[in-house]
Amino acid sequence: MRAPLRPSELDGPGFHRVTVVEESESTNSELVAAVRAEPDAWPAPSALVAEHQTAGRGRVGRSWATPPRASLTVSVLLRPAVPPERLGWLPLIAGTAVVRAVARTLSRHGGDPVQLAVKWPNDVLVRATTPVAGLGGYRKVAGILAEVVPEGTAGTDAAVVLGIGLNVSQTQDELPVETASSLALAGHPDLDRTALLTALLGEVADAVERWEQADGDPVASGLADECAAVSATLGTRVRAQLAGGAGAVEGEALRLDATGALVIRTDAGHERTVSAGDVHHLR
Template sequence: MTSPRRAPLDVPALRRDLLTPSGPLARLDVLHVSASTNTELVDAAGRAPREWPAPAALVAEHQAAGRGRAGREWQTPPRAALTVSVLLRPRLAPARLGWLPLVAGLAVARAVTAAGVDGAALKWPNDVLLPAADDVPGLGPFRKVAGVLAEVVPDARDDATPAVVVGVGLNVDQAAAELPVPTATSLAFAGAVGADRGALLGVLVRELVGVVRRLEVADGDAVAAGLGREYAAASATLGTLVRAELAGGRGTVEGEAVRVAADGGLVVATPAGERTVTAGDVHHLRTTGSQPGHSPR
């Protein structure tokens, strides 16, 4: 018998709530199992773009080989997490697409707050954290509750609006023994036992579509849209000494994370001057000021 805490998603109810004309989505598919919702949605939208109008969402009750940054794989027990990928066709210049994983993190943090868990913070560029009682290397007094992965959909049509798939893996019901690594946490572990994955999905999708529309209205200017300020207020990275391991083995950058650039890159103040990190793994070393709640410079 299925535990109420891990009941299957009520797909008819989700479709009534989330599909147009009254909801934010043009299409919603729910799978029993997927190796990776991002991989499946990127492939499907690339093969048949007209069958996947945006915004569209692909949800998996169980993701067997989820993907994170740098090709890292992860998986969760069936129905213990919210694993969803959202197809967007944002009317943004390519140079502004770097803000998508950042504002997606804001959307996830708001869904976490709506579930009754306080203190969600954002680690640049794609992690959502919750406060912890002790420090761990690379995160400080936090544990990871969710990750975001944004991928551009290859499309050969010259007139196509660029499509981006934003994938989210949010730990919902895992007990401590079910968490993949000691640096992870879940909503249940943080006290939100029995959090409803369907309700989380609804908040997350609405928040994500909303922040992307705000970016579009502001022509991709996150500061003008007010999103730069909101991101800085929730950031666990800004105001912290960090070490950034650059993508492709291009070395490291160490210094204070001082702000987010117009393209979504992380600006780090080093002894040799400011450096902007656009891709890489960031490790928190120690806090230099009060955060989250850092004021943008």
């Protein structure tokens, strides 16, 4: 039997509110609705956590569910004091926070490290022994979805709900697709989800604070280097399926631009900037 989270120990640094519920269709949808209905009840940063999510939402309307207490399913309300054009960095910053939180938790509990990496723009991957199409020698262990909350108050920082779903203890039979994995399958079956969530909230809060102090500049804050250091995408050959059926761009993933978009050099030597789309790793 999987252990429940211990809400009394979720003391994320700087968080005003961390609410744990037993079940939610989608923590992102519920938190967006709650913030629109009662914004003062959810000061930033706050978090909504579900032990069991039945209809989670990913990019492009994809849905997914997890077994009860097998994952971390958390949505964080932020109001990043950064220029709006820099918000594209948020999923990359969150992915890097996941990598750092797992490493920190394993280090504190004497566990061997696990090799995680971030796939542009919003997936966290774990090393695998056999390759799969689109991911190479990795499997997906976490997904991230950032949503701007529509609000009517002018002159305030945009509210963003940042959803993170991290597979912790799923067995192979409990995963929906062969391209997914869990931390347990990566060799860490006994991770304490409460400690892991506390570490994750701390890493998110720290990264966003540094980002804000640098006025959203990813280079000055050091976040650009941190994201690049854990990227599974940069330096590899990729094919980006552009949003809205606008075709594809294939070539080498060179760098991230000032907005967090991916710069790809095609075989013809041209640089193309991709701000949205699905990226497939070709080698």
